[in-house]
Amino acid sequence: MTLRFPARVDRLVRRLPPLPLTIRLALSHVAVLVVALMAMSVAADTFDVFDRRGLVGRPGHVDFDPLVGSALTVGATAALVLSLVFSRFLLRPLRRVRAATHRLADGHYGDVxxxxxxxxxxxLVEDVNRLAAALADTERRRARLVSEIAHEMRTPITILSGQIEGIADGIFAPDDAMFASLTDDLARLRRLADDLSSLSLVEESAFTLHPAPTDVTALAQATAERLRPQFDDSQVALHVTPGPQVTTLLDPGRITQVLVNLLGNALVACDPGGRVSxxxxxxPDPTAHVEIRVEDTGIGITDHDLARIFARFERIEHPGRPAPAGGSGIGLTIARGIARAHGGDINVASLGLGRGATFTVRLPLRQTQSA
Incomplete structure (x- = not known):
């Protein structure tokens, strides 16, 4: 049951100036005392009404009116003083929380x-500590990403600079092999720029989609065949299960980007002799949707890593196995953002280390005519 005040009382309360929490606590104690004394006064008056036989003035009779007035004065003063004193102890944790939030705003995430x-x-304090830990972890991953991206950019830029200067000085011949090397380095820089641009769109929920009626089965098969040479070079089997035509409205370019990321991660997770399907x-449950499942027999994912694998800047590292070179740690973040921009999502499941992983892309089935 919700307690509703009359409109006039509510407007009067809203016009009152804002008061510190300490004063509010003090006034609440005083209000409780006043209500208690008023109840005592009403009880005394009720007693007098039932005792109308000249009891007032008899020996032993107690007159309640002076006692109520004195008790109200003394009690209100004591309640005000004690409430002000005790409120300082009650509000001390809140002041510490406020100071901690100010330190968080200034970038100090290590205070517990x-x-x-x-x-x-x-x-409340546990929530603030959890927030500080999450911000510290995000800042750590962001700093690592900036360092790695700077390294990734420095290498092709240095190579490009040296090759261009060599061509200008006549040291290198401008042949097809040289131009192919220049193209590869430019592609690395373009990939980094595209990743950062896509991450910005994910953070701002500003993906611009160009939906078109698309056969999801054919799209998945075409993407897998496009990457098959890389799987063959790594001696990892790539199997695409034939399925019926499933047509829905989606952005084929963006979904291809998602599948390329998932298949690339699956390839990196597998050793020679592994398998990706x-x-x-x-x-139809709970609503009609299409599922694209990418399953590998690779190194697997721990329960702890499952909870953070889609976090931005996160790169899962395994003992004795280095993280993939050139990875920015934002591929899965971008992939999930694309899926959610379509109204779907991406989930991951794994039985643990050494037991593979399964990524499932869920996309809603939309009627092409209605859209």
């Missing part, structure tokens, strides 16, 4: 607040 004994304040099927 002590958890008070009060359950309500303890939950791609399947497409529809599912």
């Amino acid at each position: 607040l002590g958890v008070p004994r009060e359950p309500g304040l303890a939950a 791609v399947t497409v099927h529809t599912n």
Whole structure:
């Protein structure tokens, strides 16, 4: 049941100036005391109404009116003073939380607040500590990404600079092999720029999609065949399960980008002799959607990493196995952002290290005529 105040009272309360929490606590104590004394006064008056036989003035009779007035004065003063004193102790954890949030705003994420004994304040402090830890982890990954991207950019830029200067000085011959090398280095720089641009679109939820009626099964098969030479070079089997035609409205370029990322990650996760399979099927539960499943027999993912694998700047590293070179740690973040921009999502499942992983892309089935 919700307590509703009359409109006039509500407007009057809204016109009152904002008061500090300390003053509010003090006034609440005083208000409780006043209500208690008023109740005592009403009880005394009720007692007098029932006792109308001249009890007032008899020996032993107590006159309640002076007592109520004195008790109200003394009690209100004591309640005001004590409430002001005790409110300082009650508000001390809140002041610490406020100071901690100011330090977080200034970029100091390492401070950990002590958890008070009060359950309500303890939950608030734990949330602030959890926020600080999350911000610290994001800042750590962002700094690592900036360093790695700077390294990734420095290498092709240095090579390009040396090759162009060599061509200008006549040291290198401008033949097809030289231009192919220049094209590869430019492609690396373009890929980094595209990744950062896509990440910005994901963060701002500003993806511009160009939906068209697309056969999802054919799109998955074409993408897999496009990457098959890389799988053959790595001696990893790539199997695409034939399926019926599933046509829906989506941006084929963006979904291809998602599949390239998932297949590339699956290839990196597998050792020679491994296997990656791609399947497409529809599912009516809870709403009609199409699922693209990319399953590998690679190194697998731990439960801890499953919870953070889609976080931006995150690169999962395994003992004895270096992270893939050139990875920016934002591919899965971008892939999930593209799927969600279509109204779908991406989920991952794994039975643990050494037992492979399965990524499932879910996209809604939309009628091409209605859209």
